[in-house]
Amino acid sequence: MSEWFEGSKKGLEKIARRRGLSYVLFELIQNAWDTGAREVSVVFVPVDGRPLVDMIVTDDDADGFKDLAHSWTLFAESERKGDPEKRGRFNLGEKLVLAVCESAEITSTKGCVRFDDEGRHVGRKRTESGTVFEGRVRMTRVELDAVLAAAKELIAPPGVKTTIDGKRLTERAPLKVFEASLQTEIANTEGFLTARTRKTNVRVFSALTRMDPETGARRAFGFLYEMGIPVCPTGDQWDVEIMQKVPVNLERNAVSETYLRTVRVLCLNELFDQLKPEDAATPAVQDALTDERIKPEAVNVVLTHQYGEKRAVIDPSDPEANHRLVTEGYTLIPGSAFSKPAWENIRSSGAAKPSGQIMPTPKPYSTDPNAPNRKLLPESEWTDGMKNIASYVEQIAKKLIKLHVTVTIDKGLIGAGWAACYGSGELTFNLASVGYDFFEHGPDARVNALLIHELAHEAEGNHLDEKFYKALQRLGAGMTELALSEPELFRNHGHKSHKS
Numbered sequence: 001m002s003e004w005f006e007g008s009k010k011g012l013e014k015i016a017r018r019r020g021l022s023y024v025l026f027e028l029i030q031n032a033w034d035t036g037a038r039e040v041s042v043v044f045v046p047v048d049g050r051p052l053v054d055m056i057v058t059d060d061d062a063d064g065f066k067d068l069a070h071s072w073t074l075f076a077e078s079e080r081k082g083d084p085e086k087r088g089r090f091n092l093g094e095k096l097v098l099a100v101c102e103s104a105e106i107t108s109t110k111g112c113v114r115f116d117d118e119g120r121h122v123g124r125k126r127t128e129s130g131t132v133f134e135g136r137v138r139m140t141r142v143e144l145d146a147v148l149a150a151a152k153e154l155i156a157p158p159g160v161k162t163t164i165d166g167k168r169l170t171e172r173a174p175l176k177v178f179e180a181s182l183q184t185e186i187a188n189t190e191g192f193l194t195a196r197t198r199k200t201n202v203r204v205f206s207a208l209t210r211m212d213p214e215t216g217a218r219r220a221f222g223f224l225y226e227m228g229i230p231v232c233p234t235g236d237q238w239d240v241e242i243m244q245k246v247p248v249n250l251e252r253n254a255v256s257e258t259y260l261r262t263v264r265v266l267c268l269n270e271l272f273d274q275l276k277p278e279d280a281a282t283p284a285v286q287d288a289l290t291d292e293r294i295k296p297e298a299v300n301v302v303l304t305h306q307y308g309e310k311r312a313v314i315d316p317s318d319p320e321a322n323h324r325l326v327t328e329g330y331t332l333i334p335g336s337a338f339s340k341p342a343w344e345n346i347r348s349s350g351a352a353k354p355s356g357q358i359m360p361t362p363k364p365y366s367t368d369p370n371a372p373n374r375k376l377l378p379e380s381e382w383t384d385g386m387k388n389i390a391s392y393v394e395q396i397a398k399k400l401i402k403l404h405v406t407v408t409i410d411k412g413l414i415g416a417g418w419a420a421c422y423g424s425g426e427l428t429f430n431l432a433s434v435g436y437d438f439f440e441h442g443p444d445a446r447v448n449a450l451l452i453h454e455l456a457h458e459a460e461g462n463h464l465d466e467k468f469y470k471a472l473q474r475l476g477a478g479m480t481e482l483a484l485s486e487p488e489l490f491r492n493h494g495h496k497s498h499k500s
């Protein structure tokens with residue numbers, strides 16, 4: 001069949017240079033690493049006085065090129081796309097490399113091919129074993145320095161001696177290696193790359209120091225790697241290397257958000273016990289926190305780093321508990337600190353509880369629908385003393401807080417520690433706590449102290465709020481004024497002067 005397409009070398013060169021010359025080098029190295037080579041060497045020879053560099057990549061794979069035509073045939077069926085542990089799949093990389101070369105020669109076990117101004121020349125020269133790629137690339141010295149710096153980012157496969165200008169790529173010791181199921185792509189019988197989930201090793205390293213493109217600062221700034229080749233920046237504290245094909249785009253420089261989140265969750269679940277406090281708020285960790293696959297222990301460690309051991313979630317339903325916990329040295333976490341899915345994980349893991357659950361402010365009546373209803377003492381059963389105090393409370397309240405306050409007496413089902421409680425214009429005495437005798441001495445100091453306290457709750461429910469103590473001051477002063485201006489109000493209710 002006659003071919004539909006023709007290629008433009010210049011156009012392909014522009015596509016290759018768009019990603020940068022470092023990636024051109026990476027294409028050659030990944031092709032060599034995809035073979036059975038035990039040694040791979042890269043040498044750069046700058047051409048004197050010209051912005052040209054000879055790039056020579058040699059490997060010692062016994063087989064060499066199976067089909068030399070694949071070096072110039074764009075998008076032929078890649079023999080590597082059926083193997084998830086090999087990097088090649090598009091049958092494009094080598095052509096991108098050739099596109100940036102002024103001239104090139106590939107010599108392998110089955111022959112050689114030379115590319116120059118006059119075109120392509122297949123020759124008979126061959127190697128005993130392995131392949132030598134020699135290409136003359138238009139490259140300034142500044143560009144060469146950048147390529148050399150990028151080459152240091154590669155992670156050589158264990159057991160493959162890889163040298164750049166004679167220097168062996170330094171082996172990096174992983175912080176952790178673990179097995180995980182991850183999405184990959186494998187060619188099906190018809191040669192179409194299809195997504196598949198497969199078990200693979202994940203190797204995690206401390207991230208190299210790189211420039212954070214957002215801030216311009218140099219810091220540990222992670223990359224995602226596919227079998228030694230950098231794919232895309234993550235900015236995480238880790239460089240993460242996946243030991244099988246990563247589902248990348250044609251440019252090999254991006255993965256989906258879902259894939260990246262999966263990798264982050266896996267890493268945090270494996271490495272949370274090594275997490276540094278300063279790394280708890282990184283995008284990697286915060287992203288992982290939103291994922292339901294995160295381990296509860298990991299959530300706990302992250303929150304401990306961010307908020308300390310003593311931490312509570314701000315509880316709008318119990319402001320007093322919030323105050324009390326702060327005085328006990330707790331750090332309060334505002335609702336805005338995390339997204340909804342992260343809160344769900346925090347809740348289900350129990351990594352942080354609302355203040356009201358840690359130190360509930362006692363409530364006179366339970367809001368629990370199964371709690372017994374309050375049992376009031378019917379007014380028909382009130383003693384004269386009770387009636388007297390009720391009338392006193394009503395009159396004092398009218399003067400001091402300008403409200404009609406009704407009095408009720410509970411037989412003791414409200415919380416035991418409660419002498420009384422106040423809410424919505426109703427003051428309830430707890431008979432079980434104050435006792436019958438409380439009502440028998442008129443407005444004495446005990447009655448007045450309790451009254452001032454309860455009426456102050458008209459201003460503020462929270463005992464620790466400034467508004468509450470200011471209300472206490474106001475009511476104390478107000479009652480003094482009242483005692484001086486209307487002493488009969490007190491005397492009429494049986495107040496006994498202590499003066500003889």
Ligand SMILES: Nc1ncnc2c1ncn2[C@@H]1O[C@H](COP(=O)(O)OP(=O)(O)OP(=O)(O)O)[C@@H](O)[C@H]1O
Pocket residue numbers: 027031032035059061064065066067070071078079080087088089090091092093094095131
């Ligand atoms: N050093 C090498 N030794 C042996 N064969 C090689 C070597 N380099 C390239 N090849 C062969 O040339 C083919 C084309 O390489 P190329 O990089 O263009 O495509 P690929 O590696 O298959 O896929 P990708 O575009 O994803 O890199 C490879 O599939 C492989 O068969």
Ligand SMILES: [Mg+2]
Pocket residue numbers: 027030031087088089092093094
């Ligand atoms: Mg390739």
